[in-house]
Amino acid sequence: MSYSWPEGKRAAFVFSVDVDIESPMLWRMRGQEIRGFGELEQRRYGERVGLKRLLALQAELGIKASYYVPGYEAEQYDWILPTLQGQGHEVGLHGYYHELVNQLSPAENAEVLDKSIAVFEKQLGVTPKGYRSPAWELTQELPEQLKERGVVYDSSLMGYDHPYTVNGLTEIPVQWLLDDAIYFKFSGGGLDKWYPPSPYMVLESWLEEWEAIYETGGLFMLTVHPWVSGKGQRIRMLRRLVEEVQGRSDVWLATAQELAEHHQGSANSFEVSLTPPDTRF
Ligand SMILES: [Zn+2]
Structure with missing residues (x-):
């Protein structure tokens, strides 16, 4: 059984x-003094340059994107959320300090959600509908905790390559293959063990995946980070990718929230429950 997209659309x-x-970085270094500015400056480039380049590219291509913003970044750089919303993009939750949810207790995860939601409500006057967990990890409790707070979908898991339902919450899946960080993130200082590949190599891989997803009627969830993909050669590569996708009229270019709304009102029934396997052997 294949996934059913809106009338006339074959893939998303x-x-x-x-x-x-x-x-x-703050989460990784918590409790320790940060004395070096090398990685910090690379990361701050994302706010100063990369994010603006991505916004300009999306405006040029006429597409609305889904942005997931940690609460800390939204408070620190308070132009970000209002600008994204003002330009018609979706904004969703992404932790406060980009905490890894499986390292926190359910009560601590609830606290992070409440603290982050408060920032969005203060700056935008609305509760975000979408959630993406930092580093794409999810606990058994989170779907319920998100629903209790008015969040209608998660976008962190890889169980299908089209939307499905996890513990009663809509899941708009991601995949590592389509994440810029695994190819391009290079902080230096011995943290990364490989050199960043040519954008042509990544474009070739992404176009091959795009052809396969189009053939099977799935979802191509591209995920990029402003400090990683805001570099000139990667912006040029992203333009080529989107232009290729836009070359087909039966592709639904939409935000994750629009996909979630479609999924909830559709007959697509792919539901799984997050239950841990028994490890007492
Ligand atoms: Zn992240």
């Missing part, structure tokens, strides 16, 4: 952006 494409600036 979402341009998603995870606005991780300093927060993942």
Whole structure:
């Protein structure tokens, strides 16, 4: 059984952006003094340059994206949320300090959600409908905790390559293959063990995946980060990718929230429950 998209559409494409600036580094270094500015400046480039280049590219191509913003970044750089909303993009939750949810207790995860939602409500006057967990991890409790707070979908898991339902919450899946960080993130200082590949190599891989997803009627969830993909050669590569996708008239270019709304009102029934396997052997 294949996934049913809106009338006349064969596959979907979402341009998603995870606005991780300093927060993942702050979480990693919590409790320690940060004395070096090398990685911090690379990350701050994302706010100063990369994010603006991505916004300009999306305006040029006429597409609305889904942005996931850690609460810390939204408070630190308070132009971000109102600007994204003002330009018609979707904004969703992405932790406060980009915390890894499986390292926190359910009560601590609830606290992070409440603290982050408060920032969105204060700056935008609305509760976000979407959630993407930092580093794409999810606990058994989170779907219920998100629903209790008015969040209608998660976008962190990889169980299908089209929307499905997890513990009663709509899931708009992601995949590592289509994440810029695994190819291009290079912080230096011995943290990364490989050199960043040519954008042509990544474009070739992404176009091959796009052809396969189009053939099977799935979702192409592109995920980029402003400090990683805001570099000139990668912006040029992203333009080529989107232009290729836009060359077909039966592709639904939409936000993750629009996909979630479609999924909830459709007959697509792919439901799974997050239950841990028994490890007492
Ligand atoms: Zn992230």
